[in-house]
Amino acid sequence: MAGRKRSIRFKIFAILLVPVTALVVIWGFAAKLTIEQGQQLLRIQKVYDNIVYPVSAAINELQTERFVSVSYLAWRTSSLRTDLQVQRRKTDAAAVLLTRLSEQARDETPPAMWDRAQDLIRQMDRLDILRGQIDDHRLTRLDAIEEYSTVVETAHQVYDRLMISPDIDIIEQTKALILITRSRELVSQQSALVLGAQASGRMTQDERDAFSGMVGKRRLLYQLGTSQLDAGLLKQYGALNSTPVYTSFVSLEDDVISRVRPGQPLPPEALAWPTTAQALTRQLTETTDAAADATAARAVPLAQSVLWDIGIVGGLGLAAVLATAFISFRFARTVTGELSILHRAAADLAGRRLPDLVRRLRRGEDVDVAAETPPMAQASGTVEIENLGRAFTSVQLTAIEAAVGQAELRKGVNKVFLNLARRSQSLLQRQLGMLDGLEKEINDPDLLERLFGVDHLTTRMRRHAEGLIILSGAVPGRGWRNPVRLYDVARAATEEVEDYLRVDVNMPHGYSLAGGSVTDVVHLLAELIENATVFSPPQTRVQVRGELVARGFAIEVEDRGLGIPPEELAHLNARLADPPEFDLADSDRLGLFVVGLLARRHNIRVSLRTSPYGGTSAVLLLPQEIVVENDTREPAVERLAQPETPPPALALTPPISGGAQDSLPRRVRQASLAPQLREERGDLFSSFQAGWQRAQEDS
Known part of the structure; x- marks a missing residue:
């Protein structure tokens, strides 16, 4: 399968787009990386x-709710129940706030x-669910601590994914703060x-x-976190480590681990635990929040510096891309413009000038080949396009010369047709005259019946000769000045058909056909009637009917x-409505060509169409201009008008010589007789001959 066709403009632009696109892609990729880096640094704040x-607020509320819940389970x-309800509402509010704000930073x-x-x-x-278990006292204090700690752990895992900055230093400081935040969670669990x-x-x-595990884990996380801080942030935690609150908390951890025994009363020092733990949690929160703010603030200058780099490098790169694209596309537009001029010239030749030239040649006009072949392309800045223009000019000259040659050849063929047809027509006319004389004698x-058969064959041969004259563009020689009854026209057309005995003519007697159209309409009807007899079974009848319409x-x-078939029927109707030029190779449809040409000549x-009986109906619509209404006082059998030329009249055989008077129509032997009378040959035919001779003498 052939690929999709593209225009020259498209292909030239495609060629130029390759380097331009490559440059744009490289610049865009570099700019994208730099912009993304700057955006990552800026979006950390959001x-x-x-x-x-x-x-962080949700963690604080969860830790507080855990502390109050354990207190409620203990006392x-x-x-405490009232405090617990208040704290739960605060936790729910923190969840709602987190849901709303997180949607704003989803991207x-x-x-x-x-x-x-x-x-x-x-x-x-x-x-x-957890709250219901606490209200029903279905959980131990340790179980409640673990359930809340699971939720808080999920919150800390949010921090673990906080990797939005490409700066390694900011990433390390963020991880360190996350470790310290986890150690603060363990302080809350211990409390x-x-x-x-x-x-x-x-x-x-x-x-x-569990307490021992919490102490070990807290100290490890706190040590790991503070060890990764840089000097500026570590200074804040160094000050915290030297405060009495932190030292007291560490001392209490040691006392609980060393002095508390399972099942034994707690030492007096343990009574100061809640106050000390809450104070340490508050200080850890303040210190960590301050360190987080300082870390986030570090990203802003870095992002601004990156954006400046983007502005400078990106601007220069974009200017280079635009300059390259401008130069490339301007060159491409120039080339495509020259090609478009050439294309329009070629399209004008193919779509207007050459068809117009062919129409003029068909009308027989003389054509100056040199005047009809101007150069198809003007001077161009591209050598190849100039060469292409000259090649098109040469093709144009060859095409026009070929058209002129074909026209001359067609004229020659038409002259041959016309010459042969005229000669045949003359000989046939002489033959009809000789037959007419023999029929009189x-x-x-x-023997007279056999002569009638030869007369009929000669009449058909005359029609075929006239068909060649029509195909050659000329007009047959015979014609009439005065109108002729349409009934006689139909009967004359029937006479020129081989199987005329199968044709029934039913035409009104009150209308006639203009004399100038008689010959062509007879020929046209004869072609259609013969086609109907040839393409229908021999035992069937062919009906010829006529009536006046609007x-x-x-x-x-x-x-x-x-x-x-419907497809073939539509094709034939199209050719009859607009007859194409006669094609010598399509000799099987000579009758169709003749019918189309004759119909177009008289605006018929x-x-x-399909007949109700399964066959085919051919409908001729004669225009009002060539139809004449007869005088109703005329006799039923009218005489045909005298033809302008010597050829036979419209009757079944040529008119009888003997002056310029009108001639009566002559019947084909037994054509109008009933079937039972066609067997009577002797006396009946002699009587018919005698009557026919009397009619000649009267004329």
């Missing part, structure tokens, strides 16, 4: 405002971070665990083991054959 800070007082948030934030929101929406133990005055073995019925006179020739509409 992610902090809409994801990090709301998550079960109504005041800027890394996918993994976004997914974890949505997991946190879904877990906070399901806190009612809740010790608070629950204070309610009963002792720790269980599970609670002591012979009285033998059998736009003229309609004549219908109907056969009862096998009909014509000829159309084929």
Whole structure:
């Protein structure tokens, strides 16, 4: 299968687009990387405002709700119940705020971070289940701590995906702060665990083991986090480590681990645990938030510097791309413009000038080949296009010379047709005259019948000779000055058909045909009637009917054959409506060409349609201009007008010589007789001959 065709303009632009596109792609890729880097540095602030800070607030509320929930499980007082309800509403508000703000930063948030934030929101929406278990006292204090810690862990996993900056230093500082934030969570867990133990005055073995694990994990995370901080941020945590709150908290951790025994009363130092733990949590939160703000602020100058680089490098690159594209496309437009001029000249030759030239040649006009072949392309700045223009000019000259040669050849062929047809017509006319003389002299019925057969064959041969004259563009010699009855026209056309005995003519006697159209209409009808007899079974009849209609006179020739397929019928109607130029190779459709040419000559509409009997009906619509209404006082049998030329009259055989008077129509032997009378040959035919001779003498 051939590929999709493209214009020259498209291909030239495609060639020029390759280097330009490559340059644009390289520049765009470099600019994209730089812009993305700057955007990543700038969007960290939006992610902090809409994801990090709301998550941090949610963690604080979850830690507080966990602390109050454990207190409620330990003491079960109504005041703690009230505090718990208040805290739950704060936690729910934090969840709603996180949901709303996170949607505003959805496009800027890394996918993994976004997914974890949505997991946190879904877990906070399901806190009612956990809260119901706490209200029904179906959980231990340690179980409650673990359930809340699971939700808080999801929140910390949001921080783990906080990798939105390409700067390695910012990434390392962010990871360090995340580790410190996790250590703060363990402080909150420890505080809740010790608070629950204070309610009963002792720790269980599970609670002591859990506390020991929390202490070790907190110290490890805090050490790892602070060890990764740079000097500026580490200074803030160094100040925190030297505060009495931090040293007291560490001392209390050591006391609980070393002095608390499972099932034994808590030491007095444990009573100061809640106050110390909450104070440390508050200071850790403030210090971490300050460090996070400082880290986020570091990204702003870096992003601004990157954007300046983008402005300078990107602007210069874009200017280079635009200059290259301008020069390339201007060159391409110049070339395509020259090619377009050449294309328009070639299209004008093919679509207007050459068809017009062919029409003029068909009309017989003389054509100056030199004047009809101007140069097809003017001077161009491209050598190849100038060469192409000259080649087109040469092709133009060859095409026009070929058209002129074909026209001359066609004229020659038409002259041959016309010459042969005129000679045949003259000989046939002489033959008809000789037959006419013999028919007058012979009285033998059998011999006269045979002469009638030869007369009929000669008449058909004359029609074929006239067909060649029509195809050559000339007009047959015979014609009439006065109108001729349409009935006689139809009967004369029937006479020129071989199987005329199968044709029934039913025409009104009140209308005639203008004399100038008689010969051509007879020929046209004869072609259609012969076609109907040839393409229908021999036992069927062919009907020729006529009637006056609104736009003229309609004549219908109907056969009862096998009909014509719809596609072929439409094709034939199209050729009859607009006859194409005669093609010598299409000799099987000479009759169709003749019918089309004759119909067009007299503005007659000829159309084929399917007959109700399965055959084909040919309908001729004679225009009003060539139809004449007869004088109703005329006799039923009218005489034909005398033809302008010597050829036979419209009757079945040529007119009888003997002056310039009108001649009566002569019947074909037995054509009008009933079937039972056609067997009577002797006396009946002799009587017919005698009557015919008397009619000649009277004329």
